[in-house]
Amino acid sequence: MLDEFQVVLHSSDSIAPVGVLHPLKFHLERKASSSLSGNDKTNDLCRENISIFEVQDENPQECKAPCLQEDLKLILGQIELQLLGCGFGWEHVLYIHLYISDMNQFTLANETYVRFITQDKCTFGVPSRSTIELPLIQVGLGTAYIEVLVANDQSKRALHVQSISCWAPSCIGPYSQATLHKKILHMAGQLGLDPPTMTLSGGGPTAELEQALQNSEAIAKCFNCSISTSAILFVVYCSTNIPSDERPKIHDKLDTFVKQIKLSHLDKGSKPEVLDPIFLYVLVPDLPKRALVEVKPILYVPETTETTEETLHDLSGIRAPSYYGFQPADWHDSCIQKCVIHGKICAVVLSITSAVALKVCSDSMNADWSNGNHQNSLTEGQMKKISRFCIYILDKIVIENDFSWKDTMSLRLYFQPNLHVPMETLSGLFTDAFKELDHMSDSAKVGGKPIFNLVPALGSGRSAACTEDIITCELFARKS
Numbered sequence: 001m002l003d004e005f006q007v008v009l010h011s012s013d014s015i016a017p018v019g020v021l022h023p024l025k026f027h028l029e030r031k032a033s034s035s036l037s038g039n040d041k042t043n044d045l046c047r048e049n050i051s052i053f054e055v056q057d058e059n060p061q062e063c064k065a066p067c068l069q070e071d072l073k074l075i076l077g078q079i080e081l082q083l084l085g086c087g088f089g090w091e092h093v094l095y096i097h098l099y100i101s102d103m104n105q106f107t108l109a110n111e112t113y114v115r116f117i118t119q120d121k122c123t124f125g126v127p128s129r130s131t132i133e134l135p136l137i138q139v140g141l142g143t144a145y146i147e148v149l150v151a152n153d154q155s156k157r158a159l160h161v162q163s164i165s166c167w168a169p170s171c172i173g174p175y176s177q178a179t180l181h182k183k184i185l186h187m188a189g190q191l192g193l194d195p196p197t198m199t200l201s202g203g204g205p206t207a208e209l210e211q212a213l214q215n216s217e218a219i220a221k222c223f224n225c226s227i228s229t230s231a232i233l234f235v236v237y238c239s240t241n242i243p244s245d246e247r248p249k250i251h252d253k254l255d256t257f258v259k260q261i262k263l264s265h266l267d268k269g270s271k272p273e274v275l276d277p278i279f280l281y282v283l284v285p286d287l288p289k290r291a292l293v294e295v296k297p298i299l300y301v302p303e304t305t306e307t308t309e310e311t312l313h314d315l316s317g318i319r320a321p322s323y324y325g326f327q328p329a330d331w332h333d334s335c336i337q338k339c340v341i342h343g344k345i346c347a348v349v350l351s352i353t354s355a356v357a358l359k360v361c362s363d364s365m366n367a368d369w370s371n372g373n374h375q376n377s378l379t380e381g382q383m384k385k386i387s388r389f390c391i392y393i394l395d396k397i398v399i400e401n402d403f404s405w406k407d408t409m410s411l412r413l414y415f416q417p418n419l420h421v422p423m424e425t426l427s428g429l430f431t432d433a434f435k436e437l438d439h440m441s442d443s444a445k446v447g448g449k450p451i452f453n454l455v456p457a458l459g460s461g462r463s464a465a466c467t468e469d470i471i472t473c474e475l476f477a478r479k480s
Contacts, residue, residue: 099145205246403477
C-alpha cells in the first residue's frame with residue numbers, strides 16, 4: 001500500500017494528461033480473498049442483430065467566419081439526439097471520422113469533442129477515431145463534418161493508450177487506439193510518432209510511414225493478429241506537404257514493410273493464413289501534428305479456431321443482372337481492388353480514372369479529353385453515367401460474392417472539389433442511381449435513406465503517386 005507518493009506530470013493536457021506515479025513510502029498488507037460476482041451487466045444489453053450503420057450531419061451551422069467549435073457543437077449535439085432516438089448512446093459508437101476544415105484548430109476540436117464523448121459515457125471504451133483536414137468549406141460543408149459507425153450492442157473491446165510507453169504512442173485525443181467488434185478491428189489513424197518521445201519520426205514521409213506501420217503492428221499484436229496477415233484494407237492519408245518526388249516511394253515502403261513482417265512470422269516457424277489487402281491513398285491538405293502520412297488499417301480477427309481464407313468458393317453460378325445499359329467487359333477488372341472473405345467480409349475500392357471515364361462516356365466525350373483538365377470538362381450528364389457505372393460495378397461485386405446491399409457498413413465516395421459538378425448535384429445523381437437500382441431489382445433492395453457518404457478530398461487513388469481519380473468508391477460490407 002502506498003503511504004506517500006508524488007505525481008510527476010509529463011503532459012498536463014486537458015484531454016489526456018500523462019504522468020508518472022513516484023512512490024515515496026509504502027508498506028505490505030495481506031490480500032483479502034474475494035470472489036468475482038457472477039452478475040455480468042452485459043447480459044442485460046440488447047442482443048438484437050441489427051446492421052451497423054452510419055450517422056452523420058450534412059447541414060453544419062452557417063457562419064460568416066469559420067467557427068469550428070460552434071459547428072462541431074451543433075453536429076455532435078444532433079448526432080447525440082439521433083443516437084438517443086434509436087435507443088443508443090456514445091457507448092455504442094465504434095468509430096468516428098472527424099473531418100475539419102483547418103488543422104490549426106485541432107486543439108479546439110478536441111476541447112469541444114470531449115464535452116460530448118467521455119470515458120464516463122463509454123464504460124466499454126471511447127470510440128476509435130481518425131482526424132483529417134479536408135476542403136470542406138470549398139464544397140459548402142462548413143468547418144466540420146463527421147461520420148459515426150454505431151453498433152447495436154456493447155460487445156466491443158477497446159484499446160486506449162494514455163501513458164507514455166515504448167511500444168505504442170499514447171492517444172493525442174479522447175479516443176481509443178483500436179476497437180474490435182464482431183471480428184473486425186477498427187484501428188485509429190496512426191501517425192509516425194515515436195512512442196517514448198511522442199515526436200514525429202525524422203527522415204520524411206517514408207520514415208513517418210514506417211513508424212506508423214510499426215505502431216499499427218504493435219496495436220494489432222494486442223489483439224493476437226498482424227497487419228501483414230489480417231489486414232483487409234489500408235487507407236493512407238497523404239499530406240500535400242509531401243514533395244511530389246517522394247510520393248512514389250510511399251507505396252513501395254508500405255509493400256516492403258508488410259512483406260518483411262510476413263517473413264518474420266515464417267522465420268519464427270508460424271504459418272499464418274494471409275489476406276491480400278487492398279490499398280487506398282487519399283490526398284489531404286493537412287494532418288494532426290503536421291504529419292505527412294496517416295495510416296488507417298482495418299483488420300479481420302477471427303476466433304482462434306476459424307480460418308481467414310479469402311473466397312475460393314465456386315460462385316460462378318451467381319451472375320448479377322446488367323443494369324443501366326452496361327454489359328460485362330474485360331477492362332472492368334482493371335479499376336477494381338477487392339478483398340473477400342467468403343460469407344463474412346466484402347471490401348472493394350473502385351477507381352474511376354480519366355481513362356475509365358473515357359470508356360464509360362465514350363459516346364459523349366469531346367476533343368478536350370485528349371488534353372488535360374478532364375475533371376473540369378465533365379458535364380452533369382457524363383457524371384450521371386459515371387455514377388450509374390459505379391453502382392453497376394459495385395452491385396455486380398456484391399451480388400456475385402453472395403452479399404447484399406443490406407450487408408453494407410460503409411460506402412464512401414471520394415471526389416475533388418474542383419469537379420465541375422457541385423457536391424449537391426453529385427449526391428442527387430448517386431441517390432437517383434440507388435433509387436433506380438431499387439426499382440429494377442427486388443433482390444438488391446437498398447431502401448430508405450442513401451447508404452453512401454460523399455467525402456471531398458484533394459485527390460484519391462490506388463497509388464500515392466497518382467491520386468487523380470474522378471471518383472473513388474470505398475465499400476465495406478459484412479455478413480450479419
